[in-house]
Amino acid sequence: MFEYASMTRQTPVESPTTFSPLYRQIKGLILQALENGEWRPGGAIPSEIELAGRFNVSQGTVRKAIDEMAAENLLIRRQGKGTFVASHNDPRAFFRFLRLVPIAGGIEPAHSEPLECWRAKAGPEAARVLNLKLGEPIIIVRRLLTFSEKPVVVDEIYLPGEIFSGLSLDSLKESQTSIYSLFETKFGVRMIRAEERLRAVAADRASAELLRVAEGSPLLSVERISFTYGDRPVEWRRGLYSTAAHCYLNELG
Amino acid sequence: MFEYASMTRQTPVESPTTFSPLYRQIKGLILQALENGEWRPGGAIPSEIELAGRFNVSQGTVRKAIDEMAAENLLIRRQGKGTFVASHNDPRAFFRFLRLVPIAGGIEPAHSEPLECWRAKAGPEAARVLNLKLGEPIIIVRRLLTFSEKPVVVDEIYLPGEIFSGLSLDSLKESQTSIYSLFETKFGVRMIRAEERLRAVAADRASAELLRVAEGSPLLSVERISFTYGDRPVEWRRGLYSTAAHCYLNELG
DNA sequence: GAGTGGTCTAGACCACTGC
DNA sequence: CAGTGGTCTAGACCACTCG
Structure with missing residues (x-):
């Protein structure tokens, strides 16, 4: 995003610790796209570099957001191929x-x-x-x-x-x-x-x-x-x- | 470590894919220290920077090793304080x-x-x-x-x-x-x-x-x-x- | 070979803790 | 204030897949 500070700095009195790191905000945006059905289950989402460009952050930040979502079984990473929307059609998800x-x-x-x-x-x-x-x-x-x-x-x-x-x-x-x-x-x-x-x-x-x-x-x-x-x-x-x-x-x- | 390639490159014929990234090897070393009782449960382990020096890797690599171990409930990170050996004496572990x-x-x-x-x-x-x-x-x-x-x-x-x-x-x-x-x-x-x-x-x-x-x-x-x-x-x-x-x-x- | 995710590094800065 | 972990960036290179 354009200004890190502007997104994270809080009003000093009211909210003492509502800090949300950038990668979590990115995660929220990806999650939203997922909920809106922007990419279909089993299909690939844009590459990390593309997403980094779209959100104006570094690839590393997108990576950390995707890492968390992969750990939550929302996305599936496949080296050399891309990152995919998790699907119950995937045999690995059956059990x-x-x-x-x-x-x-x-x-x-x-x-x-x-x-x-x-x-x-x-x-x-x-x-x-x-x-x-x-x-x-x-x-x-x-x-x-x-x-x-x-x-x-x-x-x-x-x-x-x-x-x-x-x-x-x-x-x-x-x-x-x-x-x-x-x-x-x-x-x-x-x-x-x-x-x-x-x-x-x-x-x-x-x-x-x-x-x-x-x-x-x-x-x-x-x-x-x-x-x-x-x-x-x-x-x-x-x-x-x-x-x-x-x-x-x-x-x- | 001194040479990344030397630790990861495999004999090309016998073992097709036995690649183990550096951070996993570091994780193994930390795990070994844990098993040997080098640090007691509930106690702090050395800081990331210290461990990076000890193992001759960057802080980021140690961080990734610790990240995995924290996810497995072997270590507990506390911002501003350090990283600690998980313990059943910790009230959070009771249930x-x-x-x-x-x-x-x-x-x-x-x-x-x-x-x-x-x-x-x-x-x-x-x-x-x-x-x-x-x-x-x-x-x-x-x-x-x-x-x-x-x-x-x-x-x-x-x-x-x-x-x-x-x-x-x-x-x-x-x-x-x-x-x-x-x-x-x-x-x-x-x-x-x-x-x-x-x-x-x-x-x-x-x-x-x-x-x-x-x-x-x-x-x-x-x-x-x-x-x-x-x-x-x-x-x-x-x-x-x-x-x-x-x-x-x-x-x- | 081009494109993807995966690893590693180095450096800057932020948030939190305790002295 | 110094020291810790936490975040973000930029760049280099590795491993994997596919055409």
């Missing part, structure tokens, strides 16, 4: 949110089977979590996940009806890719991060049947809230995991 | 490994009560996990964790007897700090990272009594393997979490 692994043995063929998809109105809990008004339209999807043909997870996914209005059971069944790929490609919604809350619960009758376990047997309940750009919640999901042959793996850094 | 949060309400007073501590010989599973030989001495600790006086977690912790030979129930009871602080201070073992495997199980009789839940009710089983420098496993732990009023919170980046 970013699914922490389930077999207790013994290696990789298993996973399959997701959509069971139901229906419209409803947001109740108090869904409205709170998804930041909607009470009674606003939502869409609910019910799925069964299998590994090696064995049922392991039953899912219910709550989505804001406004954003995902065209979603149907057929479109889910036709989709060959992951559900987040579908959301990204068909609805322009990219999940950035999520929080999961885990508890142990007893299997209800319907879930027990689907998962082929005894009613009342312990299941892992996983509630997930997913966020898109700007920390907007756009998905609320509850899964019941049968942990007889699988477990939820978490790395603590 | 780094415990992901349990109350479902409703805010912070609660946590308390850890050691119940038992005894010696044993490593069985096949403990030996495998802790990388010991069969029959080598191990120490087992049993604890009860309470929040607001309510029991929430029962723990069993398996430790290599060699390393933790002086550990006793009394020393655990006397310790006012977290157990990882104790390990670090009394035994010189710093936990760097851990992996946890979660499953849902039915409460056995003993655990049910301690947690004051019905026998057979669902509990969250959390198995943790903790690693110290060099990815050496030094702790194996199994906890049973009562998730009636608490849940395991996980952020998916």
Whole structure:
């Protein structure tokens, strides 16, 4: 930018420490371009030198901004090729949110089977979590996940009806890719991060049947809230995991 | 270093891509100094300029090495003060490994009560996990964790007897700090990272009594393997979490 | 070979801490 | 005030990809 000081110097009395370095401001501008869909997921963004010219800063400053965004899985750097908008269509992103692994043995063929998809109105809990008004339209999807043909997870996914209005059971069944790929490609919604809350619960009758376990047997309940750009919640999901042959793996850094 | 090329250029035929940048080599040297206990946990390491002189590189290269180690929670930077060896005595590290949060309400007073501590010989599973030989001495600790006086977690912790030979129930009871602080201070073992495997199980009789839940009710089983420098496993732990009023919170980046 | 990201350096200056 | 980490710049060169 033209004047470093003018962007960083603060009124000395009111705000004691609101200092924001230049590279973070650049990061904000890139983020904004990303949110505005200026570059499509999976596509390349301009080179560091181009961006440096566009923002009137040095390449090093752009680099630091991109570094942070790459660390947050918003961008992907590929040496010699360029920097790309992260996408759930990228095979490397497929398992970013699914922490389930077999207790013994290696990789298993996973399959997701959509069971139901229906419209409803947001109740108090869904409205709170998804930041909607009470009674606003939502869409609910019910799925069964299998590994090696064995049922392991039953899912219910709550989505804001406004954003995902065209979603149907057929479109889910036709989709060959992951559900987040579908959301990204068909609805322009990219999940950035999520929080999961885990508890142990007893299997209800319907879930027990689907998962082929005894009613009342312990299941892992996983509630997930997913966020898109700007920390907007756009998905609320509850899964019941049968942990007889699988477990939820978490790395603590 | 004196010659960049000499450290990075590889034999052109045998190893096609074993390129290691200078800052990573510096990182290795700093890591080695850490492992050797050259600087004590919580203490300051030399300034960037000093390290740059010591390793004959520019400050920027040292900075990049430290940046990575700070991102891995090995070092902590404090502007104006210096860079410090991360320590479990630091209050900010207390909740780094415990992901349990109350479902409703805010912070609660946590308390850890050691119940038992005894010696044993490593069985096949403990030996495998802790990388010991069969029959080598191990120490087992049993604890009860309470929040607001309510029991929430029962723990069993398996430790290599060699390393933790002086550990006793009394020393655990006397310790006012977290157990990882104790390990670090009394035994010189710093936990760097851990992996946890979660499953849902039915409460056995003993655990049910301690947690004051019905026998057979669902509990969250959390198995943790903790690693110290060099990815050496030094702790194996199994906890049973009562998730009636608490849940395991996980952020998916 | 041209273009991209990746590394390394040197130097200037800013923000924060503590004496 | 001196010393620390934090930011920004400019320039050189390396590693990788692709046409």
